Amino acid sequence: MAADALSQVFSALADPTRRDMVARLAVGDATVNELAAPYDVSLQAVSKHLKVLEDAGLVSRSREAQRRPVHLEAQVFDLMTKWIERYRRQAEERYRRLDDVLAAMPDDVPPMPPTPEGPPT
Amino acid sequence: MAADALSQVFSALADPTRRDMVARLAVGDATVNELAAPYDVSLQAVSKHLKVLEDAGLVSRSREAQRRPVHLEAQVFDLMTKWIERYRRQAEERYRRLDDVLAAMPDDVPPMPPTPEGPPT
DNA sequence: CTCGTTGTCAACCAATCGGTTGACAACGAG
DNA sequence: CTCGTTGTCAACCGATTGGTTGACAACGAG
Numbered sequence: 001m002a003a004d005a006l007s008q009v010f011s012a013l014a015d016p017t018r019r020d021m022v023a024r025l026a027v028g029d030a031t032v033n034e035l036a037a038p039y040d041v042s043l044q045a046v047s048k049h050l051k052v053l054e055d056a057g058l059v060s061r062s063r064e065a066q067r068r069p070v071h072l073e074a075q076v077f078d079l080m081t082k083w084i085e086r087y088r089r090q091a092e093e094r095y096r097r098l099d100d101v102l103a104a105m106p107d108d109v110p111p112m113p114p115t116p117e118g119p120p121t
Numbered sequence: 122m123a124a125d126a127l128s129q130v131f132s133a134l135a136d137p138t139r140r141d142m143v144a145r146l147a148v149g150d151a152t153v154n155e156l157a158a159p160y161d162v163s164l165q166a167v168s169k170h171l172k173v174l175e176d177a178g179l180v181s182r183s184r185e186a187q188r189r190p191v192h193l194e195a196q197v198f199d200l201m202t203k204w205i206e207r208y209r210r211q212a213e214e215r216y217r218r219l220d221d222v223l224a225a226m227p228d229d230v231p232p233m234p235p236t237p238e239g240p241p242t
Numbered sequence: 243c244t245c246g247t248t249g250t251c252a253a254c255c256a257a258t259c260g261g262t263t264g265a266c267a268a269c270g271a272g
Numbered sequence: 273c274t275c276g277t278t279g280t281c282a283a284c285c286g287a288t289t290g291g292t293t294g295a296c297a298a299c300g301a302g
Contacts, residue, residue: 007135014132015290016124019204026211032249045291047250052289066248066299074212077205083140084198090147091195136260153279166261168280173259187269187278243302250297258289267280272273 005057006083009076012056017041018049022058025072032068126178130201133177138162139170143179146193153189 013019021035036046050070053059057076061068134140142156157167171191174180178197182189 003137006140007137010131010140011135014128014135016128017290019127019131022208026208026215028215033247041290042292043249044251044293048290051250063298068249072208072212074209074216077209081202081205081209084202087143087147087193088195088198088202091193094147094149095195138260154277162260163262164279165263165281169260172280184268187267189279245300245302247300248298250295252295253293255292256290259287260285261287262285263283265280265282268278270275270277272275 005076006079008056009058009080012052012058015049015052018053021046021049021053022072025059025070026074029069029071032070035070127200127204129177130179130197133173133179136170136173139174142167142170142174143193146180146191147195150190150192153191156191 013022017039020038024030024035024038032043032046032050035050036043039046050059050061054061058073060071060073062071134143138160141159145151145156145159153164153167153171156171157164160167171180171182175182179194181192181194183192
């Protein structure tokens, strides 16, 4: 159904309401009704949001009588953090290397200055 | 048009192709055609993906003759990292506190142990 | 057993998304 | 100026998304 895990996680968190629920759940577990309270939508809509979060592995639900307490699974965050950190670091590394190159550049080799100057014919 | 910045960033990265492009751009700037090469989709589709990344602030495009080099803007990652770290830490903190509570719990008060273990009577 | 509470499932709807094709703008080369 | 290269814009299409309402399952209380 859904693509890779990372896509599901990012996609789940792309919705402000769902991020808000995660924020709420970071404080402590909650029932569906408790989670729905702050929002002006139907309970069913909230249930759907929770399903998205659950499919992404961000949340788990247990049974407790007719209540379904929702619990935040924080480990999944690591997946994202790892991905982000990888490319952030890579980009920064590249940036640092570019600085070195520029510093080592002899001043008689300006091949393509990106400055939009009009070369005098 | 789009909601908050965070939603745009998460949403942009929810697509595997776009994450792949970010990975490619972490290595160095690239033109639209270069970015499109690995994928079996039209150039227009890639152009759209880039627009999404650009609107999210993950990428910037300059002009260089008729070419449009694409550049990764890694700072935006901080936005996500900050959000994630906040709630991860909060959830972990809560978890640690729960451990304390459990540790301090006198053994004659086991109201609802969340451990799914079969207590040997 | 019946009733109220809590929550999910199913069907439907408008909007958005990722893809397509076709037209065309911007620019350098000939 | 004309042509090829590079890329965007616009219109369209099918699938997905976030929302709705209605039905109903699961459970405790009376």
